Amino acid sequence: MPTNESDQIILGWREWVEFPELEIDNLIAKVDSGAKTSALHAYHVEPFNKGDTPWVRFKLHPIQDNNEVSITLEAKLSDRRHVSDSGGHKELRYVIEAVMNIGGHERRGEITLTDRDSMKYRMLIGRNILKQGFLVNAKQSFACGKPET
Template sequence: MISPPLPVIGWREWGVLPEIGAEKIKIKIDTGAKTSCLHAHKIRPFQRNKVKWVEIWLHPEQGSNRSVRCEFPVHDRRLVTDSGGHRQLRFVIKTSLILGEHEFELELTLSNRDNMRFRMLLGRRAMTGRFLVDPAASYLIGGTQ
């Protein structure tokens, strides 16, 4: 039995996070990162009915101060090493991502990415078995700039 080919994505894509106000967000496809990451300029943990939650604020548009607020149950906390070798304990949430015609659940660590070019990184765990990456292409399935 031959498996159908996986869809090809570029090194950057537009995606939608339906649980975050269906905001369109520019995503860097990062095969060097194990876990995906979402920008949150403010993170506030709290408890609801003895369950740990996190309230986050993010700027979905690069270069804009427009802020979106949302809440998620905390899925995990993980020690993450960034590309500069810095280690940080981060909250992890689970949410859905839509890339083109593909919708799937993924884990996102939360970090302040105000000084980065992309509000979200899509890591290997989320891509494995779903996509192939063409590093020379951009916006193949998630729409245009």
């Protein structure tokens, strides 16, 4: 983990991300230092159990500005908690833990699941990931480049 500012990885205001465990490639995410927790677009969210372990199944539109393509994903459920959105509205959200790859830099963190259909970006990278060795340069976009998948 970087220990000083010169060791930090520079991100732009939006970046390409991947979730290797969820088999999601090339998702455009908005970087939001005002958001405490990262958020992923999800709809038709339904909890279920695998044995004694709680899981969640959800659908995702992985391509920005395209609601025709949809994938179904499953992830181990980490928590369920109230989260305030940018407008101050509280919403009860499912929380998963996942590895996120940004420009070849993998970080594990909590991701809340919420319907972001009305938002431009399917993913929001919050402070819980940013504090793991990233700095944001708001002048840049896609500072880490596009993944080679």
